[in-house]
Amino acid sequence: MVVSTIGSLKKKSSSPRIILGSVMTGLSGLCMIVTLIPLIAVLFFVLVQGFSRINIDLFTQLPPPPGLDEGGLANAIIGTLVVVGIAVILAVPIGVLAAVYLSEFSHGNKFATSIRFATNVLSGVPSIIAGIFAFGLLVSSGIVGFSAIAGGVSLAVLMLPTIIRTTDEALKIVPQEIRWAALGVGAYNYQTVVQIVLPAALPGIVTGVTLAIARAAGETAPLIFTALFSNFWPNVSAQGLAEPIATLSVLVYNFAILPFKPQQELAWAGSLILVFLVLSTSILARLATRRKLY
Amino acid sequence: MTQSDSSNTDNLMTGGRSPLEKTLDNGFKWLTFAFALSIGLILISVAIIIAVGAFPAIKQFNFGFFTNSNWNPVTDEYGVIAVVYGTIVSSLIALIIAIPLGVGAAVFLSEDFIPDQIRTVLVFLVELLAAIPSVVYGLWGIFVLIPITTVFGTWLHGNFGWFPLFSSEPAGPGMLPAGIVLSIMVLPIIIAISRDSLASLPPDLRQASLGLGATRWETIFRVLIPAAISGIMGGVMLALGRAMGETMAATMIIGNSNRLSISILDPANTIASLIANQFAEASGLQISALMYAGLVLMLLTLIVNILAEYIVNQVKAKYE
Numbered sequence: 001m002v003v004s005t006i007g008s009l010k011k012k013s014s015s016p017r018i019i020l021g022s023v024m025t026g027l028s029g030l031c032m033i034v035t036l037i038p039l040i041a042v043l044f045f046v047l048v049q050g051f052s053r054i055n056i057d058l059f060t061q062l063p064p065p066p067g068l069d070e071g072g073l074a075n076a077i078i079g080t081l082v083v084v085g086i087a088v089i090l091a092v093p094i095g096v097l098a099a100v101y102l103s104e105f106s107h108g109n110k111f112a113t114s115i116r117f118a119t120n121v122l123s124g125v126p127s128i129i130a131g132i133f134a135f136g137l138l139v140s141s142g143i144v145g146f147s148a149i150a151g152g153v154s155l156a157v158l159m160l161p162t163i164i165r166t167t168d169e170a171l172k173i174v175p176q177e178i179r180w181a182a183l184g185v186g187a188y189n190y191q192t193v194v195q196i197v198l199p200a201a202l203p204g205i206v207t208g209v210t211l212a213i214a215r216a217a218g219e220t221a222p223l224i225f226t227a228l229f230s231n232f233w234p235n236v237s238a239q240g241l242a243e244p245i246a247t248l249s250v251l252v253y254n255f256a257i258l259p260f261k262p263q264q265e266l267a268w269a270g271s272l273i274l275v276f277l278v279l280s281t282s283i284l285a286r287l288a289t290r291r292k293l294y
Numbered sequence: 295m296t297q298s299d300s301s302n303t304d305n306l307m308t309g310g311r312s313p314l315e316k317t318l319d320n321g322f323k324w325l326t327f328a329f330a331l332s333i334g335l336i337l338i339s340v341a342i343i344i345a346v347g348a349f350p351a352i353k354q355f356n357f358g359f360f361t362n363s364n365w366n367p368v369t370d371e372y373g374v375i376a377v378v379y380g381t382i383v384s385s386l387i388a389l390i391i392a393i394p395l396g397v398g399a400a401v402f403l404s405e406d407f408i409p410d411q412i413r414t415v416l417v418f419l420v421e422l423l424a425a426i427p428s429v430v431y432g433l434w435g436i437f438v439l440i441p442i443t444t445v446f447g448t449w450l451h452g453n454f455g456w457f458p459l460f461s462s463e464p465a466g467p468g469m470l471p472a473g474i475v476l477s478i479m480v481l482p483i484i485i486a487i488s489r490d491s492l493a494s495l496p497p498d499l500r501q502a503s504l505g506l507g508a509t510r511w512e513t514i515f516r517v518l519i520p521a522a523i524s525g526i527m528g529g530v531m532l533a534l535g536r537a538m539g540e541t542m543a544a545t546m547i548i549g550n551s552n553r554l555s556i557s558i559l560d561p562a563n564t565i566a567s568l569i570a571n572q573f574a575e576a577s578g579l580q581i582s583a584l585m586y587a588g589l590v591l592m593l594l595t596l597i598v599n600i601l602a603e604y605i606v607n608q609v610k611a612k613y614e
Contacts, residue, residue: 021511025407031398032416035485038478039423042434049437094329101326111330117603118334124532124599125592126539128566129340132588135573136343140581157336164333188315190322218427221541221566225573249429253542256433264437271430278425286418 043275050272053265063231063251069262073270075233079148079245082234083227084217086152086241087159092209094156095163096198102164103171104179104193116168123161130157131222139226148234148245151227155219159212166208170201207285214281218274220249229254248274344592347585354579359586365552365568367576372583374590376554380469380562381591384544385537387473387558388480393530395477396484400526401514403485404492417489424482432546435475436467440547443471447559462557467549469558475543480533487532487606491525492518524605531602535595541566565591 012018057072064071098115106112134154138144174197182192198205228244229251235243248270255267351359355372362373399420403413447464454460464470499521503513519526549561550571563571565587573584 017509017512021509024511024514028398028402028405029407031395032402035395035399035423035481036416036419039419039426041438042426042430045434045438046430094332097326097329098333101323101330105323105326106330115330115333118337120603121596121599122333122337122340124535124539124595124602125337125340126541126566126595128539128541128569129344129588129592129595132344132347132569132573132585133340136347136585137339140347157340160333160336188311188319190319193322214425215427218429220427220429221570224570228574249427252429252433253546256429256436256546267433271427271433274427275430278427279422282418282422282425 046268046271046275049265049268050270053269054272058266058269062233063246063255063266064262065231066258066260066263071262071266073246073248073251073266075230076246076248076251076270077273078234079227079230080217080248082148082241082245083151083155083223083247084213086149087155087216088209088213090152090156091159091163091212095160096167096205099164099167099171100193100198103168104197105189119161119164122157123165125157126221127158127219128221130154131224131226133157134222134226144242146226146228146244147242148227149241151223151245151247154222154226155216158219158222159216162212162215163208166211167201167205170204170208171197173204174200203288207288210281211285214278217277218249220253223247223250224253341592344585344589348582348589350579351582351586355583355586359583359590363552363554365583367572367580370579372580372586374565374587376552377563377565377568377587378590379554380548381538381564381566381594383558384469384473384476384548384562384564385534387469388476388537389530389534391474391477392481392484392533396481396529396533397488397519397526399481400485400488400492401519404489405510405514420482420485423478428479428540428542429546431475431479431543435471435543435547439474440466440471443468443474451559458556459558462555462560464559465549465561467547467561469548469560469562472544472548472562472564473558475547476537476540479540479543480537483533483536484526484529487529488522488526491522491529494525495521524608528602528605531598531605535598535602538564538598539566539591539595541570545570565594 057070058074059072059077060074061070061072062075063073102112102115106115131154134150134157138150138153139146144150178196178200179192182196183189187196227247227250230244230246234240234245252267252270252274255263255270258264351372355362359373360375360378362371363376364371364373365376366372403417403420408416444464444466447460447468447470450460451463495518499517500513503517504510508516544564545567548563548567550563550567551561552563552568553560555562569584569588569591572580576584
């Protein structure tokens with residue numbers, strides 16, 4: 001009798017230690033569920049409230065004047081494309097080439113360490129600070145005024161860290177043997193990088209750029225006082241880039257705080273478009289990175 | 295031995311590289327170097343441009359900026375104590391909610407309670423939480439969250455009104471709903487970094503603890519969390535930096551009131567939401583004062599982020 005109790009390795013399921021463990025497992029699972037509730041709630045409301053407003057007019061019409069119904073947010077969709085386009089044109093070459101330097105030519109020197117550090121610091125800079133930067137650089141200095149260009153510059157500052165980091169990582173995964181092989185058959189450094197290494201890292205780079213674009217499209221704070229807003233069609237000329245322009249994210253902000261139902265509905269519809277954009281790119285990026293080349 | 299022979303050998307030695315191609319090769323290297331350098335320059339010029347813009351206000355108010363709670367564009371009198379208070383308190387509310395939830399979820403995701411595939415999906419869903427634009431959280435906050443927190447706040451005020459934090463009737467927008475939305479937005483950071491630091495612990499720690507007869511949760515509480523605590527702290531610091539700088543969700547939900555109030559049910563304001571709210575219509579000294587406030591925000595987030603970076607790197611160095 002005595003021997004069997006001492007020798008037993010069985011843990012009694014009623015012992016306080018075991019019960020505490022099960023309770024804690026349940027609690028941590030509960031934390032997980034509570035964390036996901038807002039995600040589901042946000043997606044649910046955006047889908048339900050926004051979907052009723054999805055129609056052809058939404059993509060072809062201007063927003064209605066206060067008090068009137070109908071209309072769409074076509075100018076804001078175009079505006080978002082224009083502003084994000086400017087940001088991409090500025091940020092992608094700078095970001096990719098800076099990452100090429102960090103990963104291919106720096107050999108991990110002190111300078112590269114400090115640039116990586118600067119990239120991290122830049123990614124922690126609040127988005128509204130990027131807006132003030134673009135305002136101070138372009139608007140208050142009188143170079144362009146409130147415009148799509150100023151908005152694009154502020155978004156470019158926010159996109160840079162993501163692009164540099166993902167490109168840097170994508171380049172690091174490319175096996176060293178490929179570089180040696182290219183240099184071994186007599187290729188120059190730039191040939192190795194441009195024709196061999198960059199194409200090999202392309203899927204990773206494209207993924208990073210896509211994610212950065214999706215994030216930038218949702219950014220609002222830096223655009224409020226750089227790109228401002230406009231209720232009209234954007235001017236289709238180079239001059240148009242130097243004028244205030246509507247964007248989806250600022251439209252959501254402006255219309256959410258108006259007391260008119262049609263405007264609020266448009267804000268939900270705009271949110272649905274933004275959320276769809278972000279979700280689809282995130283999922284695509286996830287699928288793309290799952291298939292590893294090497 | 296003729297002249298042409300020796301030049302052929304020369305060609306072989308240098309791989310037949312023409313001066314043009316050599317220049318191109320070096321030029322490419324320098325080009326990438328210049329772009330890398332430009333990242334540092336952008337960061338520095340962000341600081342300089344904001345400091346230059348803030349200069350008139352710095353000259354006018356100096357450190358009085360930090361003791362004055364008035365923000366009055368009519369009399370051109372500006373002080374940030376109310377918005378600095380709002381920034382810190384709303385971020386603290388966010389952290390108080392997000393730390394237990396985030397660490398709990400991180401432990402759940404780093405242990406093998408559920409199959410790997412489901413865990414991958416959950417990790418992805420947490421990433422999505424971070425991907426939703428803040429303006430969408432703001433919209434959702436206005437129409438869905440605020441009605442809920444108003445009911446909850448009325449109950450809090452009714453039953454615990456004697457407590458200073460709940461001493462006012464909820465007015466809809468306010469510190470509490472803003473703090474809740476901020477907590478949602480920083481949760482993914484805390485979860486991702488805590489999970490990473492828990493997962494990167496050497497397995498010996500766990501094996502040793504289990505070998506001494508500890509249960510799973512005793513191991514988690516007494517061995518794993520203490521070992522990963524600096525990583526978790528780094529994640530919390532990053533989350534703090536994010537919460538302090540978050541603009542849209544705050545400005546749409548917090549009520550944009552510059553009155554300093556101890557009650558978290560009252561409307562308040564943060565530095566970022568003050569700037570978002572007033573910058574487009576500001577002029578003259580007000581712009582400069584807003585840039586001064588922006589400079590304060592940038593310094594606050596910079597300090598927090600650099601500390602976080604430092605802590606996270608220390609942890610990486612320890613276990614790599």
